Amino acid sequence: MQILSLLSFLSLNEWMVLAIFLSFIYLLFRGVPVAYALVGVSLGFTLLAAFVLDPFEDAINQYIAYDDTRLDYKRISANAGRFFGGLINNPVLVALPMFIFMGLMLDQSGVAQRMMRSMQVLFGALRGGLALSVMLIGIILAASTGVIGASVVLLGVMGLPTMMAQNYSKPVATGTIAASGTLGILIPPSIMLVIMSDQLAISLGDLFMGALFPGLLLGFLYIAFIVVFGLIRPSAMPLPADREPVTIKIVLDVMLSVLPPFGLIMLVLGSIFFGFATPTEASGLGALGATLLALASGRLNLTVFKDVMRQTLNTSGFIFAIFVAANFFALVMRRYGGDDIIKDMVLGSFQDPNHVVLFILFIVFLLGFLLDWIEITLIIMPLMLPIIQGLELAIDGYGVLGDPSVVWFAILVAVTLQTSFLTPPVGFALFYLKGVCPPGVTIGHIYRGIIPFVLLQLLGLFIVFEFPQLVTWLPAVAYAN
Structure with missing residues (x-):
């Protein structure tokens, strides 16, 4: 209990969100498939809320601030249809x-x-x-x-x-x-x-x-x-x-x-x-x-x-x-207040909206060394959406484009995720290529070969960041027609 009192500078929800992310990363490093890791972490923290946090709310509240936005595990079953049915009904x-x-x-x-x-x-x-x-x-x-x-x-x-x-x-x-x-x-x-x-x-x-x-x-x-x-x-x-x-x-x-x-x-x-x-x-x-x-x-x-x-x-x-598992994961994160916690943390750290975008892109770039683009897209993008929508980005949609700042941000992330295919240790393009290489071509040759192209991808990212019109002009023209 003395240890808990030392950690009281964070609320219970903040500790739970941190624990969710660390548990997920731990399972990935242990070799657990992504979908199983997402479902396992989500189910584990749902049961934790049901059998530990709710029954012992008063005892826990003595040491860690217990937010009102704690997980209501009963809503998991009430929203079970969205895990699968929402995907099947999505025309996109x-x-x-x-x-x-x-x-x-x-x-x-x-x-x-x-x-x-x-x-x-x-x-x-x-x-x-x-x-x-x-x-x-x-x-x-x-x-x-x-x-x-x-x-x-x-x-x-x-x-x-x-x-x-x-x-x-x-x-x-x-x-x-x-x-x-x-x-x-x-x-x-x-x-x-x-x-x-x-x-x-x-x-x-x-x-x-x-x-x-x-x-x-x-x-x-x-x-x-x-x-x-x-x-x-x-x-x-x-x-x-x-x-x-x-x-x-x-x-x-x-x-x-x-x-x-x-x-x-x-x-x-x-x-x-x-x-x-x-x-x-x-x-x-x-x-x-x-x-x-x-x-x-x-x-x-x-x-x-x-x-x-x-x-x-x-x-x-x-x-x-992975879609179904990520939806489960996102719902549990949201019920623990994860989206609000991340939004407050990011927006509270930077004053300039462009710095917020650069910070998110930097995080995505680092995650590309460890995670596949699918996990990054399904887990990170929904958490970042409220942040981008809350920024006052001066992106010209030429009077036609619906939400130019979100479209521009999505393409920036897509360009950044290009690097995830080429950066070790989990760059999938590197392993696809190594599987068909003739004798004498080693993984070291491939690693050295991709370095200039990763740098070119970062240069391309900088150009798109500095000139949003590269993203917003063509959609505006297409809709105008």
Whole structure:
């Protein structure tokens, strides 16, 4: 009891919120799956409120301030339907499995392989041509699929052996592939933006349009780095000995190889931009378009279709399981007053609204070293929403955009979360790539290769922070039309 009296400078709710977060992090480090960790912590602190805090309220109140906002565990059962039913009834989340299906089916269509072959010939005479080919294909795939694992593996299988045969520096080759493969999480259509739209209760169309320029900005920074690095360190990107001269036939072949994925991009994003379809409807169009591309290439059969359906079900099921668990976790946190505690702590620490945003982005960046983007999006974003809505941010929505400050913040977080795929120890792009690396390429080569691209991502984040118009202008134009 003397220990409790020493800790009385915090209220009971504040200690419970801290204990909830520490328990969750402990379970993750113990190797417990994310969904189980979320449910286990939430259930444990619900039972704690029911069988310890309520019966012994008077005794506890002698040592720690017992707030009136303590958890009412009876409301857990009253709101049980929201854990699952609310997700199933959400029309935005219907787009999630559709976009996953579209990305997986596009990988089976052979479109990327054809682009790689034609671009290798086109850029073969340029220093760093292979790296440029990989980067451009990564950008195109990012705009037609949001499945990071599939993109990284596909680019690694197609590009890495060729780059190694041409004596590319191993860090340069692996860093280029890992960075280009992660662009799909930002450039729409992106499954991360679908989830953010649900968690922040904002338009998915706003997020898709708002993320387009920042995503292309990152792609431009990557390409500029490859060109400049090739000039500074030519030995890291040697020219091929058997390079072919560029002809009209080669240029036409590249244009024809890019046409199918470009058509798919226009089908999805164009239908949203011009108001022909909602993002949910556009996801169905994208899934159908990718299926038709696979059929036209002669690669669609019953085995491929069943495999894509099975992978879509597994990926969607994994994400929705975390959704349900995160809803349970968020409800328990909210009943302990966690959202108010965090809001008061953050707003009380900074006077300038921009400093608040920078502090949140810094926390998200650090969490990216330890957690996956899904956990960060589902746990952190709902807690940060009241803070952002309470700030007086001078973000120009051009008189059309509904809530420009929240859209701008969401894209800032999305750009920050790009780093979570590349930063060890849990950067998933690093492990996807290592799984398809040829002998002689170590995890150390990959770690060294991603350093400049992480720095470029932070540079892109700074540019988007300084120029919010990169986010808000296109959604405003789309709605004005």
